[in-house]
Amino acid sequence: MKSHRILRQLLKENPEIDRLMREANDKEAAVEAMRQWITPYFEKNPHAMAYYSNRENGREAFDKLSWSDYGAIRLMDYIQNAGRIFEDLNLRGDLVGSNPIKYLWMAAKHGTGGANQHFFYDTLMLFRQIKGTLKRKMPDRQQLQEWMDRHPSGLDEEIMKIRKHNRDRIIKVIIEKIEAGELKSRRYQFGEGMSPEQKFLLASNWWKDTNFHLKFAIRSPKMLNEMLNNSLSTKTMELLHEAREAGLPSFVNPYYLSLLNVSEPGFAIGSDLAIRDYVIYSKQLIKEFGQIVAWEMEDIIEPGKPNAAGWILPTIHNLHRRYPEVAIMIPDTVGRACGGLCVSCQRMYDFQSGHLNFNLDKLKPKETWPQKLQKLMDYFEEDTQLRDILITGGDALMSSDKSMQTILQAVYEMAMRKKESNRNLPEGKKIAEITRVRLGTRLPVFLPQRITKELIAILADFEQKGTQAGIKQFVIQT
Ligand code: SF4
Incomplete structure (x- = not known):
């Protein structure tokens, strides 16, 4: 068995560990023996222990650490936390213990005892790292480029051709559905007597408009399959129906759907998988949806x-806060929606409880939002430690231009007031000023049509005047 083979190698390379584990009568003694084994390392490298025990911290202390120090610190962390029990929110709150040394002891004493080959391989590498026989190998630029070149890019001519073809196919389906009255919109409709070519031309123009994609976003498995030329397998359709029954929202805009291929030439097989996986939910997600607990207790x-x-x-x-310097702001605007639902979303908890959703009309700012925004700005203004505001959602750029402008203007004025009030405060009493504002968005990927000249002007204006308020960094974070 592979795990036995790796274990034998591990013990052969580390005869002292082998002896210590065999001599230990129980797991507690094994942990203690491991502590004795690693202690001389820290005596020789006191800076590593000083960093681990937080006696020294910050960038300078971190830069002093070597690759072997990282390994020694990791082993010490195993030792210090051996036997601790945690509530695992991935397992709906079941209790799980942490004690890697116990597995090593059981393996040396009684065979592999509960751990798998990956654990033993990792531990083998850990000891090599500590002893300096495993050197750190960072990939260089060329290596990175080679890895990237293994995958076709959206900028490759051939991929662009496939996607244009996808777009045209989806447009034709949308035209048919508008004509059949299945898709209705006051804004997007055809005039009397228009020829098929004229309709296609008009719809191709609508394609450049964000609202078109949001209006005709696909919300049902049936429509999704139709837009994909009925290429989804029975199994996938079953999965999508299950997701719907479990309450998982479905929201795929036509542009994003055009990145999914219905037939692929040999060179591009599987090239859309990463994108496809965002649309076709996994069995595991469907099973967990509804039971997901907040990942972050905060x-x-x-x-x-x-x-x-x-x-x-x-x-x-409207606000999440974990650290003194950072606040995460979630406006009560269409920004509570996204351009689609990502399977890996950390906010799945909020989607599940409906705080984030795809009811675009209902999400339009209510009368109470201006007051809430004011309340948030007052809170930021009075805070003495805050420097960084992440405006997100959902997706910050799902907010309309008007909402975005209102929010950014409020942030700018608040940052300005903070800066000015600081002027009157004596040294030692000054408060932190806002130095960074971030917009959390995935729309450059989900719906690049949202990046309009008007939006860029709003963002550029904020960036420019923000510097006067001390905002040194204005970042679009995807
Ligand atoms: S865009 Fe962000 S918040 Fe929205 S679903 Fe994706 S990861 Fe979650």
């Missing part, structure tokens, strides 16, 4: 009570 917010990181927040659904 995301559980109750009115008037501090969250797990100790922050009392001014509103329940």
